[in-house]
Amino acid sequence: MKYERPSFRAPGVPTERKKLLFLSEETDVPKFDYPVTPLENFRLAAAHKTPYWMPNSMTDDQFVAAQELVTGDVRGMQVSADFTRVVTESYTFKDWFNTDWTWVPSAGGPMLTPGTCLCQDITAWEKTVKFPELREWDFTTFADSFMKTVYDPAKVLHIDLGQGATERLISIVGGYTEGMLALAMEPDAVRDFLNRFADFTIEYVDLVTSLYPVNMITYHDDWGTEKDTFFSEKMMEEIVFGPTKRIIDHIRSKGVLFEFHCCGNITRFIPYMIGLQVDFLQIQRRAVDIPAMKKKYGDRIGFNVWPEALEFGVPHPKDELVQKLRNTVDLYGTGGGAYVNIMESDPVLIWDMVSELYAYSREFYDSER
Structure with missing residues (x-):
């Protein structure tokens, strides 16, 4: 069956307003007559069953960034990407561990301020590192407002926890x-130390899941450069795997999907991530051959991807973007286990990309089904 690609703001086409990633503006996107809810469809993809369309984080998710969870000036609360505002100049801040950071707009993230060191001797970490007391922070004000004015039970409620153990x-x-x-x-x-951090993260997860009906949690722990991993398989097995598994097991025990954001060429660690029962990987395409990983491991782990071969910051005409989206569905769509991020600033191109992804992936999955 062929599905319509409605033209921009065509009369009679239902729409919804969406905030653009990394920008303050909002735009209209088409609101489709879904055969199931976006949440039900996302759960099919996560279970490696054939979904009805390839999920789109722009339209199918309700994303809450780590900075938003606590009321107040919490730019560095758990140190993750500053999705909540437009950032054009560097700024410095302390996070809730009292660590000094500098936000670097050109890098799109926070960097440890040079000279910062809370613990010169890791064997003495219990004397020098103070873990946050979560009860001292106001988590409820934003949660109450979100649940009353924003929450949509038909969509994926997706929460970012921020920084991970390593x-x-x-x-x-x-x-x-x-x-x-x-x-x-x-x-x-x-x-x-990593086990103590796992204890803290488990407490953090318990608090967040008591305030929100969470469907998926993203956890950030970069394990490599774009050349290779920071540490060996032996260190993974003997030091990092156990505390990380405790965190993931606890999250999944609540019926919450787990997404692992992990920068670098972490190809050698993907079998460990499968052992950790990660539901989705959010990894770097320029560092990892994700199509090859989908082909090799796609029945056991999912992938959050951008349109294939998209060059960020480079203008692309509509026909080229359409072809990139189709290639993305063709590469990652088989058997579910994938969802896509769309990032554009032009309202017409966003509309066209949302329409094409939905229509083409509907056709793809109709054929697979």
Whole structure:
């Protein structure tokens, strides 16, 4: 069956307003007559069953960033991408572990401020690192407002937790060199710290899930450069895997899907991520051959992807964007296990991309079904 691609703001086409990723503006996108709710469709994709269309984070998700969870000036609360506002100039801040950070707009993220070190000796972390007391923060004001004015039970409620265990280790010891030396020279102390961070994260998850009917949680823990992983398989098995598994097991025990944001060429760690029962990977296309990983592991782990071969910051005509979206569905669509992010600033192109992704993937999955 062929599905309509409605023209921009065509008369009679239902629409909804959506905020643009990394921008303050909103735009109209078409609102389709779905055969099931976006949440039901997303659950099919996550279960590696044939969905009705390839989920689109712009239209199918309700995303709550880590900075939004707590009321007040919490730009660095758990240190994740500043999706909640337009950032054009660098600024410095302390996060809720009292670590110093500098937000770098050109990098699109926070960097540990040079010279920052909370813990010069990882074997003494219990004396120098103060874990946040979550009860001291106001989590309820934003949650109450969100649930009353924004929440849509038909869509995926997707919450970002921010920084993960090894990233927190690196932040307290003063950087990646110090973090890798700690992993190599003091594995027992590092493991103890990571387990304490897992305890904290589990408490954090319990609080968040008590306030929101969460469907998916994203957790950030970068494990590599674009060349290779920061640490070895042996360190993964003996130090990092156990605390990370505790966090993921706890999240999934609540019926919540788990998405792992992990930068770098972490190809060698994907079998471990499957062992951790990660539902979706959010990884770097320029560092990892994601189509090859989909072909090899796609029946066991899912992928959050951008339109294939999209060059960020480079203008693309409509016909080229349409072809990229079709290639994305063809590469990642088989058997579910994938959803797409759309990022554009032109309202007409956004409309056309949303329409094409929905229509083409409906046709793709009708054929598969």
